[in-house]
Amino acid sequence: MTVDEASMIAPSITNWEDLTNWLDTQKYQETTPPPNRTPLGTPVLETSWKAALRRRFFDMKEQGEPVGEEPVWPKVVERRRRISLLVSAALTLLLTSLASEMISVQHTQEEVAVAYIVLLTIMNFFMINAFSKTLIGTWHALKGPTGNPWHPKHTETDPRPDSKVAIVFPVYHEDPHRVVAGMIAVAQSLQTNVPEDFHHYEFFLLSDSRNPAYRIAEVAAIDQARLACPQMKFHYRWRISNDNAKLGNMTDFCRRWGRDYDYMLAMDADSIMNGDTIHQLLRMMEGNHRLGILQTNPTPVMRKSLFGRMQQFAGRLYGSTFSYALQAMYMGHANYIGHNALIRTRPFMEHCLLPDLPGSKPWGGKPLSHDIVEAALMARAGYEVWFLPDLGGTYEEIPANILSFLIRERRWMQGNLQHTRLLFVDGLHKTHRENFITGFMGYLSAFFWGIFLIISAGSMVNFLKAGKFSQKEIGSIEIPAVMMLIASIVFMLAPRFLAAIKTAKEKKAGEYGGLPKMAFCIFIETAFSFLFSPLMMVFITKFLWVWAKRRSISWGPNNEMMKPCHGLPASRISHGVLG
Structure with a gap:
């Protein structure tokens, strides 16, 4: 593409923020709603x-x-x-x-x-x-x-007719089948228990996974969730940089879509x-x-x-x-x-x-x-x-x-x-x-x-x-x-x-x-x-000694959930736990 062709397609791009916004609007994102960014600052x-x-x-x-x-x-x-x-x-x-x-x-x-x-x-x-x-x-x-x-x-x-709740599942190298099976269980329970109000809720799988195999499995699992609950909305977002782990993951969600939802239901990968x-x-x-x-x-x-x-x-x-x-x-x-x-x-x-x-x-x-x-x-x-x-x-x-x-x-x-x-x-x-x-x-x-x-x-x-x-x-x-x-x-x-x-x-x-x-x-x-x-x-005394020596640790995934592409089927969790 020549410079003239690019300027005709996006003539208003003058800085990095304009470029990011233009890419977000032009890119076809089947699994992610368009971002509605909010400038955020810490207190x-x-x-x-x-x-x-x-x-x-x-x-x-x-x-x-x-x-x-x-x-x-x-x-x-x-x-x-x-x-x-x-x-x-x-x-x-x-x-x-x-x-x-x-x-x-x-x-x-x-x-x-x-x-x-x-x-x-x-x-x-x-x-x-x-x-x-x-x-x-x-x-x-x-x-x-x-x-x-x-x-x-x-x-x-x-709730008010326009109240919106985002049910967010931040993940990092957890078993996608197990996590999304939990999402399906929650969605089916909402449809069963509050059939007139489940439209207030939307689901987000917020991925910080670095391994491409996890990302592929996560997208496939979300597609399965859409097939299992076609009336519910399931969204997927993968973060390019996983800075600050889960805290950064949730902050990124708030920055992109926080203003679109009155409430967010914070979940863990193993939450139901x-x-x-x-x-x-x-x-x-x-x-x-x-x-x-x-x-x-x-x-x-x-x-x-x-x-x-x-x-x-x-x-x-x-x-x-x-x-x-x-x-x-x-x-x-x-x-x-x-x-x-x-x-x-x-x-x-x-x-x-x-x-x-x-x-x-x-x-x-x-x-x-x-x-x-x-x-x-x-x-x-x-x-x-x-x-x-x-x-x-x-x-x-x-x-x-x-x-x-x-x-x-x-x-x-x-x-x-x-x-x-x-x-x-x-x-x-x-x-x-x-x-x-x-x-x-x-x-x-x-x-x-x-x-x-x-x-x-x-x-x-x-x-x-x-x-x-x-x-x-x-x-x-x-x-x-x-x-x-x-x-x-x-x-x-x-x-x-x-x-x-x-x-x-x-x-x-x-x-x-x-x-x-x-x-x-x-x-x-x-x-x-x-x-x-x-x-x-x-052990705690030993951990204190290690902490005093300024040796840090990271917040990694749940070891019980690290099964990349072969988890429990959704039906087993959705029908076995919540009914």
Whole structure:
């Protein structure tokens, strides 16, 4: 083509943006809708620790104003949070005093004794705080949604005729047949459960796959989805550059098509949701313009290994109860887990796109665990984030073996440790700052626990080497030690007891084979957890050491999903899971 011919076809091209727009309009794209680009920018976040601390304590700015009329529930959440902190502080003080009395009898060096007390106090506080939140939250959660006048369910309404939801599946080298089979299952469920409203929903397969074989299989699978559900819209987009992994993938979708959709339902490659559940989320969003993110609690499924089955049991029984408790404690200041969640697109694009943290990876770069930060920024902008465990019909797959579990934990650890950079950002709610602290302390406590065990063992060995002990000295150690042991067992096992009590009270024990079988499974899982915890402590401590040496990791695909061209048939998933 000559220059004159090119100028006649595209005479208005004067820069790269014009060229990109022209190529998008001229190229025949059967599987992708025309882009409607929106310029996007990240919110201004001061990530300098010194500057953030100075403003936090000397020039503190108010948190984001709520969208619309200020609701009542934030005052209730703050009251419950303060009660939880007060209970935690009181019980921690009690255990610390018992430990101080015990360590003083052992004639331990002063420096060692101080380290012992400090480490024990830190670990006890976070353990007791989790216990108090679960206890207080479960008490309120037993009332159910009807007992919570601020639950989004009370304001749900039919969607507007022009409301549009993009159901997005970001993938990177996952099995295309398995992923698209899940998309077909969701589409068929929408057509079955909401036959008059399924036109509100469109599906996107957002590919970051580098291997051409995956891309070919993905396009072929999307064509199969169109044949299986001809009334639904299925779109495919392959990203030329997979910068920033899943976070960049979702940002690219928002940039291209975000303004065309009121909401986006973020899914994982292994996510499946019932159409009725999805539509209920949309009804809640439509009924309350303050809602920014609605997160469901996915049920773990599809695991056959012993480890996977135990994780599924624990997630279903304990995780569900803990989620109910946190809903009562946090309400509209909840976290979200990045998938199986409905997001209001416009405020997400305006307030939740994350900037690069200064420095090299793993300390800098894009936040790896971006979902917790996005929830905090959504609340910072005045919107509500709700975690809704009372909604069923939502599923995900979890690691099937210990190796996959540890790989996932290492990714989460690196992401949670990055949150220390955002702890004092202006405008964050107290609840979300507390979530940041709880998140990274969940991993630092493994290192603290290891040091604590070494100090405890050394102190006891020195005490035993001292020779004879008086009856008074033995009594001074025995009583506090027994009380601390009992308290620790109660605080660690209480969530399991609360879950069993709640399940029995709601007459749901039949879902676990009845009360005797449920009790037996709780015993087996608890015994495994006690044996597995030291292994986790060692590996997390090793991961922390690697992180301190600035050795980063990447967010790769699910190993269970990496079967390039031969997955489960769509009919098996669509008819076997959702019906």
